[in-house]
Amino acid sequence: MPDPDLTLSSRTLSEAESKALLARFGLPLLDERLAADPNEAAAMATEIGYPVVAKLHGVNIAHKTERGLVRLGLSDATAVRQAAKELFAAARESDGFVEVLVAPMVRGNRELIAGVANDPQFGMTVMVGIGGIFAEALGDVAIRLVPITRVDAEEMIGDLQTQALLGAYRGEPAVDRERLVDVLMGLSAAVLASLDVMSVDLNPLIVVDGIPIAVDALVEVRN
Amino acid sequence: MATTEQFRALFDPRGIVVAGVSTHPGKFGFVALHNILTNGYAGGIFATNRDASPILGVDSVPSIDDLPEGVADLVFVCTPAATNADVLRSAAAKGITAAFLASAGFSESGDDGRLAQDALVALAEQLGMLIVGPNGQGVVSTPSSMCAQIVAPYPPRGRIGVASQSGNFVSSFMNYACASGVGISRAVSAGNAAMVGVTDFLRYFADDPETDVALAYVEGINDGRAFFRDVSEVAERMPVVLVKGGATAGGQRAAASHTGSLASDNRVFDGMCRQAGVLRARTIEEAFDVAATFATQPMPTGRRVAVVTTAGGWGVVTADAISGTDLELLSMPDDLIRELDAELSPRWSGSNPIDLAGSETKDTIPAVLEIVTRHADIDAVVLLGMGIQSNQARMETEGSFYPEWGLERIAGFHNRQDERYVTVAAQLGSTYGKPVLVATELAVTSPDNAAVRGTMQSGKLCYPSSNRAINALSRLWERAQWQQRRAH
Numbered sequence: 001m002p003d004p005d006l007t008l009s010s011r012t013l014s015e016a017e018s019k020a021l022l023a024r025f026g027l028p029l030l031d032e033r034l035a036a037d038p039n040e041a042a043a044m045a046t047e048i049g050y051p052v053v054a055k056l057h058g059v060n061i062a063h064k065t066e067r068g069l070v071r072l073g074l075s076d077a078t079a080v081r082q083a084a085k086e087l088f089a090a091a092r093e094s095d096g097f098v099e100v101l102v103a104p105m106v107r108g109n110r111e112l113i114a115g116v117a118n119d120p121q122f123g124m125t126v127m128v129g130i131g132g133i134f135a136e137a138l139g140d141v142a143i144r145l146v147p148i149t150r151v152d153a154e155e156m157i158g159d160l161q162t163q164a165l166l167g168a169y170r171g172e173p174a175v176d177r178e179r180l181v182d183v184l185m186g187l188s189a190a191v192l193a194s195l196d197v198m199s200v201d202l203n204p205l206i207v208v209d210g211i212p213i214a215v216d217a218l219v220e221v222r223n
Numbered sequence: 224m225a226t227t228e229q230f231r232a233l234f235d236p237r238g239i240v241v242a243g244v245s246t247h248p249g250k251f252g253f254v255a256l257h258n259i260l261t262n263g264y265a266g267g268i269f270a271t272n273r274d275a276s277p278i279l280g281v282d283s284v285p286s287i288d289d290l291p292e293g294v295a296d297l298v299f300v301c302t303p304a305a306t307n308a309d310v311l312r313s314a315a316a317k318g319i320t321a322a323f324l325a326s327a328g329f330s331e332s333g334d335d336g337r338l339a340q341d342a343l344v345a346l347a348e349q350l351g352m353l354i355v356g357p358n359g360q361g362v363v364s365t366p367s368s369m370c371a372q373i374v375a376p377y378p379p380r381g382r383i384g385v386a387s388q389s390g391n392f393v394s395s396f397m398n399y400a401c402a403s404g405v406g407i408s409r410a411v412s413a414g415n416a417a418m419v420g421v422t423d424f425l426r427y428f429a430d431d432p433e434t435d436v437a438l439a440y441v442e443g444i445n446d447g448r449a450f451f452r453d454v455s456e457v458a459e460r461m462p463v464v465l466v467k468g469g470a471t472a473g474g475q476r477a478a479a480s481h482t483g484s485l486a487s488d489n490r491v492f493d494g495m496c497r498q499a500g501v502l503r504a505r506t507i508e509e510a511f512d513v514a515a516t517f518a519t520q521p522m523p524t525g526r527r528v529a530v531v532t533t534a535g536g537w538g539v540v541t542a543d544a545i546s547g548t549d550l551e552l553l554s555m556p557d558d559l560i561r562e563l564d565a566e567l568s569p570r571w572s573g574s575n576p577i578d579l580a581g582s583e584t585k586d587t588i589p590a591v592l593e594i595v596t597r598h599a600d601i602d603a604v605v606l607l608g609m610g611i612q613s614n615q616a617r618m619e620t621e622g623s624f625y626p627e628w629g630l631e632r633i634a635g636f637h638n639r640q641d642e643r644y645v646t647v648a649a650q651l652g653s654t655y656g657k658p659v660l661v662a663t664e665l666a667v668t669s670p671d672n673a674a675v676r677g678t679m680q681s682g683k684l685c686y687p688s689s690n691r692a693i694n695a696l697s698r699l700w701e702r703a704q705w706q707q708r709r710a711h
Contacts, residue, residue: 119447119488119491121444121447121491122447122448122451122491122492122495123447123448125491125494141490142490142494142497143488143490143491143493143494143495144494144495144497144498145448145451145491145494145495145498148498151708151709152498154708155497155498155708156494159494159497
């Protein structure tokens with residue numbers, strides 16, 4: 001039966017914590033680093049290779065985009081240093097301990113979403129859908145109950161209405177369905193492995209040369 | 224948990240006791256007895272009535288206590304809720320192992336009713352008795368010619384097992400069965416589902432030699448995971464066609480007050496069905512179309528469809544309908560074109576849809592159907608334009624010139640031909656193990672048309688439109704694929 005106090009007894013992991021948890025299940029994440037100051041951020045960006053993205057990161061920060069805490073397409077160390085300085089300056093007291101997360105900047109015209117949610121009747125579910133700015137208007141998602149098989153995952157992808165977006169599109173190759181199946185299998189495995197996982201949001205999964213990459217991830221766990 | 228023996232007592236009882244029969248023809252107790260008596264049930268029929276009045280030729284007794292032991296397996300209870308416990312005790316003492324409770328006044332009426340219902344279930348468990356309902360409409364079982372319900376109709380015998388959380392959809396499905404001729408094996412309304420619910424009946428259907436396809440209506444589900452597990456197990460063995468009421472926010476509010484159950488996200492329910500291999504239908508009529516197709520057609524082994532039509536427009540919209548599904552309008556192989564060229568005048572379309580364009584003579588349609596259905600590249604056939612000539616025959620028969628001017632002869636010829644064509648279609652489907660579907664709006668507009676009657680007599684559904692035929696066929700293909708992908 002659904003637990004009415006579920007929302008009270010859960011917490012959202014930071015982006016880095018979320019990704020660390022999900023990496024154990026083979027989910028496609030980027031080589032990301034946490035920097036304590038602007039100089040370290042620039043050094044890390046040089047190691048990763050340009051262009052990069054910088055985000056203010058902390059356990060209490062959830063809505064980065066809305067607060068302007070994401071800087072895209074930084075192409076050299078100077079730009080990274082400057083962006084990191086501004087991000088640290090934008091931190092509020094309520095954010096607590098903050099760092100700057102530096103990640104490779106990936107590009108793709110197509111965005112997908114995937115995740116895990118707890119349904120009041122059917123329990124843990126795994127979801128895949130068309131992402132991007134029209135995601136909510138389209139509502140093109142497919143859902144199954146955890147655990148899923150590879151066949152279930154393949155059928156989920158096949159059930160999406162906007163199949164044209166999954167094929168070769170505007171000069172980009174078709175979405176690699178096997179890799180997308182791997183993402184869904186990883187999400188299902190993460191739920192099975194940890195009773196604490198209550199929800200996962202991979203939004204967006206950017207399709208880079210046909211490969212879905214999770215550039216943002218949030219995991220909600222039971223306290 | 225109900226046993227198979229208890230379900231047998233429910234669906235194939237040696238005898239039935241109707242408890243609480245009334246002399247008033249407007250009361251449930253009267254109607255239930257009437258419906259059992261008038262539909263050919265061959266077992267013993269007994270009735271209880273406070274005054275022991277004879278009703279509809281049955282000598283009623285004041286109480287089940289007054290009946291001999293071992294003559295009945297099922298009691299159909301129409302007495303007020305407060306008396307039901309006593310009825311169950313008396314019934315159990317006479318060897319009755321199943322009870323259908325039509326009585327209302329239980330969980331649907333509030334907390335007191337819920338307590339009474341729980342107490343009744345506890346009692347039934349103690350007595351080793353299955354109770355179905357309460358607040359249910361009835362149970363139908365055509366192998367036993369049993370119509371134990373408080374409403375019409377009684378359907379023809381067939382292979383569809385119906386289980387519903389709502390009695391009125393049991394009626395709807397059976398009305399479709401009566402109209403289409405595609406029959407029902409068992410049908411039951413779960414009512415408040417105090418002891419057994421829809422999935423318990425589905426599980427019984429999976430083992431029932433009389434049932435080939437399960438057709439279910441559900442609104443609320445208490446334990447989603449148990450529901451998923453149950454329907455998955457059934458769907459592995461038998462097609463399950465399901466309609467979910469309360470799929471939208473508005474419907475959910477109605478369902479909450481109707482069955483008192485929680486509702487879930489529609490897309491979660493959709494995905495659960497796909498995962499379980501359950502075929503979710505959007506509407507009651509689609510659900511019946513699909514179930515009737517499973518019950519009467521072989522499973523397709525591929526997606527390639529041939530459309531055979533006597534006129535162009537029907538073929539065109541059918542091609543459109545196919546393109547909106549996972550089915551494929553086969554592009555005709557050369558050898559098939561050559562075979563058809565030999566049979567048809569040059570006016571035929573030369574492609575799929577195979578439009579005969581009025582080029583047919585007396586034996587053309589059966590010959591074309593044979594060539595098309597047996598071809599290895601074709602997995603299913605849809606036949607359109609049957610019954611046109613019989614429709615003309617009807618106008619001639621009803622007109623003022625009949626039977627002069629050769630009208631009697633020609634009308635008879637057209638009726639025989641249309642009947643022959645659809646009969647051949649059904650036979651070819653059996654011979655080659657492929658679905659062959661006949662679609663014409665005459666199924667609705669002129670149900671006595673020879674093509675429509677002939678399709679019914681061949682045991683098939685005559686689809687009222689080609690898009691409904693294509694949709695039903697696509698759902699068979701959906702299941703075939705679901706099975707193929709999971710075959711080890």
